Amino acid sequence: MKTILIVLVFFLIMACDTQPDKSVPAEKIYLNYTEAAIDSAYNQSYWAPNREHVFTQLNALKEVSKSGIGKPERIQYGDSESEQLDLYQPTQTNAPVHIFIHGGAWRSGNGSGNTVYNARKLVEKGVLYIAPDYQLVNNADGSLYPMVEQLRNSVVWTYQNASKYGGNPDNIFLSGHSAGGHLGGVLIATDWSEYGIPADVIKGAFLSSGMYDLHPVSLSSRNEYVTFTEAMILDLSPIKHIAGINMPVILAYGTQESPEFKRQSEVFAEALKKESRQVELHVLQGYNHFEIIIALGNPYDVPGNLILKQMGLE
Numbered sequence: 001m002k003t004i005l006i007v008l009v010f011f012l013i014m015a016c017d018t019q020p021d022k023s024v025p026a027e028k029i030y031l032n033y034t035e036a037a038i039d040s041a042y043n044q045s046y047w048a049p050n051r052e053h054v055f056t057q058l059n060a061l062k063e064v065s066k067s068g069i070g071k072p073e074r075i076q077y078g079d080s081e082s083e084q085l086d087l088y089q090p091t092q093t094n095a096p097v098h099i100f101i102h103g104g105a106w107r108s109g110n111g112s113g114n115t116v117y118n119a120r121k122l123v124e125k126g127v128l129y130i131a132p133d134y135q136l137v138n139n140a141d142g143s144l145y146p147m148v149e150q151l152r153n154s155v156v157w158t159y160q161n162a163s164k165y166g167g168n169p170d171n172i173f174l175s176g177h178s179a180g181g182h183l184g185g186v187l188i189a190t191d192w193s194e195y196g197i198p199a200d201v202i203k204g205a206f207l208s209s210g211m212y213d214l215h216p217v218s219l220s221s222r223n224e225y226v227t228f229t230e231a232m233i234l235d236l237s238p239i240k241h242i243a244g245i246n247m248p249v250i251l252a253y254g255t256q257e258s259p260e261f262k263r264q265s266e267v268f269a270e271a272l273k274k275e276s277r278q279v280e281l282h283v284l285q286g287y288n289h290f291e292i293i294i295a296l297g298n299p300y301d302v303p304g305n306l307i308l309k310q311m312g313l314e
Contacts, residue, residue: 030216041260042211042220044178044289048256054290058117061297065120066113073165074112077132077157082139083150085132085157086112088123089165096311097128097167099158101151101187103178103209103293106137106144107225121299125313128167130158134183142227144236148186152195155187159197170198173311174205177293181210185238185268189245200246204310208252208296208303209261209289212238212268216260239271248278250306254287261289282306 026034033041040046048054072086100118102109110133119129132154134147155172162169176184188205192198211217214237218228234240249272253265269281284302287295295301299308308314 030219033216033219035219038216038219038260039221041258042217042222044209044258044261047258048288048290050288051290054294058294061117061294062113065117065297069116069120069123071113072116072119072129072131077154078150080135080150082110082133082135083153084112085130085154086115086119087165088119088129090123090126090128090167092126093166094168095126095128095166096313097130097158097162097169097172098122098307098311099155099172099174100129100131101174101176101180101184102131103176103180104136105222106147106179108136110134110136117297118293119297121297121304121308122311122313125299125308127311127313128162128165130154137226142225144226144232148183148236151183151187152190155190155192155201156195156197159201169201172202173307174202175207175296175307176205176210177208177296178210178289181207182212182214182236182238185210185212186236186241188247188249189238189241191244202247204248204250206250206252206303206307206310208292209254209257209265210251210268211261211264213240213264239268242271242275242277245272245277248280248310250280250282250310252282252284252292252303252306254284254289254292256286256288256291258289 029035030038045051072088075085075087077083077085100115115131122129132151134150140146159169174184184205184207188202192201214233218233251265251269253262269279272279292303295303298304
């Protein structure tokens with residue numbers, strides 16, 4: 001009996017020793033973030049439980065907008081299937097031009113007419129509105145380079161062809177949201193002289209809820225579908241290329257977004273100010289990541305109004 005008790009005690013001790021020590025905190029991998037925390041910080045759905053309701057509302061707004069401004073002209077701006085854009089032509093000539101870069105975590109989006117709601121406020125003001133598609137990362141072996149190069153080509157195409165559709169190539173503005181905010185940041189830091197167009201081709205940019213430093217993003221679960229390399233992180237982090245940004249920039253984020261999307265905009269704004277760039281940072285009270293998409297299309301809401309104001313159309 002005594003032997004049995006000793007054996008039982010031994011196994012109880014061994015079982016206790018193999019249990020995880022809950023007193024040891026999880027390792028921090030970036031700032032004050034654990035791996036789980038940074039994963040959630042780059043997953044906007046975690047912070048927006050009403051996401052599906054917002055998309056339902058947005059789809060309804062798209063249908064209403066189609067009845068107001070019609071369908072876009074679908075144009076091939078490059079050689080590949082993904083290099084197409086939506087173009088809404090103004091009724092006037094010499095119209096200002098606006099290029100919108102859609103989001104979708106670099107892996108979703110595209111399709112004719114998807115930005116019609118966002119376009120309406122500008123089209124009704126007489127703007128030539130352009131929304132380019134681009135190759136999604138899941139079709140590019142995890143690389144962001146192809147989409148960046150395609151979007152640069154779309155800017156070149158816009159400059160070279162705007163006048164054919166009633167637009168003024170010397171009055172081009174740009175906006176982007178989420179992944180589109182990041183990509184817009186890359187575009188405004190581009191040396192356009194290498195593409196044979198004026199260095200100041202983009203006159204102003206509105207970037208909302210974007211990512212401007214890819215290093216912390218590369219530590220999140222997004223690295224499961226994006227092949228982050230040191231070169232790509234450096235090349236495609238707008239905060240590393242502020243010297244190339246020479247136009248007014250408006251940054252915005254919602255108070256209900258994840259802490260990283262807030263921090264990214266704040267740090268980028270500070271970096272731009274430090275280098276004496278023209279920048280405004282707007283904190284949108286009460287908005288989450290997806291609600292901003294609806295606010296962008298409303299000319300009377302803060303984001304939509306800021307875009308109109310930047311273009312001199314308020």
